[in-house]
Amino acid sequence: MIIGEALKNKNILFFSVQTFDLEKEIVNKLEEFGANVHYYDERPANNNFTKGIIRLKRSFYQNIIDKYYRNILNSISKTVIFDFLFVNKGEVVPAFFLEEFKILQPDCEFILYTWDSFNNNKYATTILKYFNRKLTFDPEDAVKYKINFRPLFYLDAYKDVKNEVFEYDTLFLGTAHSDRYKISSEIGQWCAKNNLKIFCYYYMQGRLVYLYKRIFDKTFKQFDYRKLSFKSLKLDDIVNLYRKSKVILDINHPNQKGLTMRTFEAIGARRKLITTNKEIAKFPFYNPTNIYIIERDNVLLDKAFFKTDYQDIENNVYDKLSMEGWLYNIFIDAEESFWNKCL
Known part of the structure; x- marks a missing residue:
């Protein structure tokens, strides 16, 4: 370029x-x-x-x-x-x-x-x-x-993520909103039944924001307050978690069609992805071996997805992202x- x-x-x-x-x-x-x-x-x-x-x-x-x-x-x-x-x-x-x-x-x-x-x-x-x-x-x-x-x-830092012995089968990192807790909890229960390990980090901008959402946003009545974190992760922290994880879980906002930053971080780190965003199937990097699309109202997973390795995408597409x-x-x-x- x-x-x-x-x-x-x-x-x-x-x-x-x-x-x-x-x-x-x-x-x-x-x-x-x-x-x-x-x-x-x-x-x-x-x-x-x-x-x-x-x-x-x-x-x-x-x-x-x-x-x-x-x-x-x-x-x-x-x-x-x-x-x-x-x-x-x-x-x-x-x-x-x-x-x-x-x-x-x-x-x-x-x-x-x-x-x-x-x-x-x-x-x-x-x-x-x-x-x-x-x-x-x-x-x-x-x-x-x-x-x-x-x-x-994706940021350059994700290019340096290497394949290691994975500590987590699934990783979810994100701001707490909408149905994220519900969906990730369902996936967490599925992982437990299938002897897979999941790590979730729910970020909340502040306690006052949480209280406001708790009162006015019905989806927040499901959130377990003890699982919320009011400290945002630094880039190094996120990269280290990617290094330890085989599959990244992406739960987009239900009112957004655009692909999230998590999507591209997963691509940059060459990690497999589970996502609620159906739009991803339209993109040139879509590969069902790497990307598993789920219904947000009916979460169904396949253990076989976790057993296969990530397949590299074309270099020119990787560079464009x-x-x-x-x-x-x-x-x-x-x-x-x-x-x-x-x-």
């Missing part, structure tokens, strides 16, 4: 919500390619109150959002000529900022990528018109809004003809 040549010495203004340090990994990779990255959290703050109020009652927080972006405009308007404005998700950045930044930086290319569905982040649809390049991980949103489809990626491949599609070539085959 020629991404290093294309991004060398380019100035990028990058907005992204903080998500398990993925934003830092993106910045590091862009800088590795020689880009000069100016990163800002898309939210004025990263605490649970800010996250919640933006989603539930944005208007109460709008003055703080506007002030935050006004300060950013004042701090960057006279210092750097930007080649790219890259917004990852588009949950917060206000229209006035995009309009005024375009006046200040008329030659800057505006790029939006979202790793959330528009059903969960409707605000992003109101600012689509400001961007030259628009990409989404959600295949249905790509068709509906006529924007480029590009799934997620890396972070480097993801950035290539965002900044250089969306490769519509390749990815549209998955829609």
Whole structure:
């Protein structure tokens, strides 16, 4: 890929919500390619109150959002000529900022990528018109809004996961939401009956978030509080768990069609995958030897799936699913003809 040549010495203004340090990994990779990255959290703050109020009652927080972006405009308007404005998700950045930044930086290319569905982040649809390049991980949103489809990626760290003696037959890591606990518990019971070992890690953003969900989200009445963790795993922790595990369990949000980050981490680590997302069968890396699709309302498993080894996928597809491949599609070539085959 020629991404290093294309991004060398380019100035990028990058907005992204903080998500398990993925934003830092993106910045590091862009800088590795020689880009000069100016990163800002898309939210004025990263605490649970800010996250919640933006989603539930944005208007109460709008003055703080506007002030935050006004300060950013004042701090960057006279210092750097930007080649790219890259917004990852588009949950917060206000229209006035995009309009005024375009006046200040008329030659800057505006790029939006979202790793959330528009059903969960409707605000992003109101600012689509400001961007030259628009990409989404959600295949249905790509068709509906006529924007480029590009799934997620795996980090370089997963390339270093080697096959070892496995401690766990199945691994589930994820934020606690929807029917994840119900499905993973059913699979855990199946594993116990079949002499297979499962490890589950359910992350919750905070105790107040849990209490709120416990009251207003009926699915949380099933969660065993003792199994929740309020500390997010670091990248090294996740990679080490992948190293010890033969099969990764992926339970996507029932309202999302896009493939999760777990899917691509499993591919990057060359691990087998059990998933609730039927969309995966449309992708060029789908292989029933590696990927087992389950019904979320009727979980049926086959012990034979755990007895076979992972089969490598084609190198060119493996490369496309890396972070480097993801950035290539965002900044250089969306490769519509390749990815549209998955829609």
